[in-house]
Amino acid sequence: MPDRRPRPADEPPGDETGGTAGVGAGRAPGGLPLGDGLRLALTTLTVLPVRTGIVDRRSAAVAMSAAPLIGALLGGVLAAVFVVLGQNLVAATVTVAAGALLTRGLHLDGLADTVDALGSYRAGPAALEIMKKPDIGPFGVAAIALTLLIQAATLTEAGPWAIVAAWAAGRLAVTVACRRGVPAARPGGLGALVAATVPVPLVLAAAALVAAGAVWAVPGRPWQGPAAVAGALLVLVLLLRHAVRRFGGITGDVLGAAVELTTTVTLIGLTLG
Template identity: 40%
Template sequence: MAQRDQNAGAAARLAADLAGMVRFFSRLPVPRIGPADDPAAMPDFGRAVVVLPFASLVIAGPAAALLWLLGSTSLPAPAAAALALAAGLLATGALHEDGLADTADGFGGGASRARKLEIMKDSRIGSYGAAALALSLLIRTVLLAALVEDAGAQGAALGLLAAAAVSRSTAICLVAALPPARIDGAGRAAGTVTAGAAGAGFAIAAGTALLIAAAPIGGDAVLGAAAAAGAAVAGLGLLAVRQIGGQTGDVVGAGQQVAEIAFLSVAAAAVG
């Protein structure tokens, strides 16, 4: 009986962590799912990082479903891809895109570490941020359209889900690898994510992506895409250390964007 209660408690915590991660990274409505779930609380990233790949599948589900649906019609593939990305923006509230824009503005427009961090906290978007945001949307639209044309609508949708799982789990590794660049903000509020937990989350994400997208894209290509996402985030991490001395929530958001682009680039090249 005690073992059964312990297992039930662990399952309840995992479900609560999953719900918390979906709430944190999206605007999708998630009701309270049990006594272990507190919708008002910040997720415990140190524990919940291992369920982030599955939360990412939920968050990317509407965009992937729309891509599958529209890609199966006579609508041009770029239009289907752009509309799917729009659905993704609605689901997340453009959370990661906002991080990318703020990071680009701060890194590009600030002359000192303090000034870069100040710019990154400013809600207004500058020329660097606008350019980065436009390029991210354009590149991902082109890559998703290529997947629709070469792997079919279903294959493109599965590729998008795989990219979502890998990109967020890879970006969270920045929290484990780098110190917070400021004393407040999401980068510090996320708490302690150990290297072991971040590595486990990335491994789970890569395995999930392999299960989802190996058939339409190829197993070797999926693993190569995951490696490319990791390399892209590592490069961003090195840049962040040089620019501001660590990570912030904006940098983590930018990490998701560069990881998704890297993953989709390898996937599109593999099926093209």
């Protein structure tokens, strides 16, 4: 999820971490910026042309906490597309393509940049510099191709509710990655704005809700959905630990990679057996 967040013209000046100097219209000082946070979540995680409000770490905390809800909404739209097109291979391919279009392909771009940086075997600033390059290397191309292929293949074995569950789990990855204790790799950019904004209890509650919703993802196997979500989150935690070790923390690209990896692993878990 590269740092392409638009800065609204009426946004007060702030520091490099996204903090602003003023309080948004209608927000009491110290109040919870639900409206600003939900708008930020929609503009960051979807292609919807929603006008952003005040963008600071408080609204970022709301946005990152609401990410699974946005994922469930995206999953609902994609599930409808899949059903209307007949739930076959063509429908699966179009559904995956629609998923990329509805997010402007930002998560796939973040996946490619992250894999290129990891594949370079460099660490710290040298790895971050590779992430910032506009081109995509062979590791990144392979990562995008394999991810899209696996997602399309698994959708041919999945039902509509499995799509909702997988896309909600994919955006849950953002909430987990932005939990307290996970640092940002850079002093500026999207990663610095959202890193360590979500309290751990809220992360656990969001994970429990997504896992509970996945109970209906596999008909006749109520345990498989929660197990798939749990397995995907385990893989995510390993990715985040590796990112902190190699890059020093998370970036917008790492968040994009986390979304695609968690969505894909969840789909695999939902369609096994």
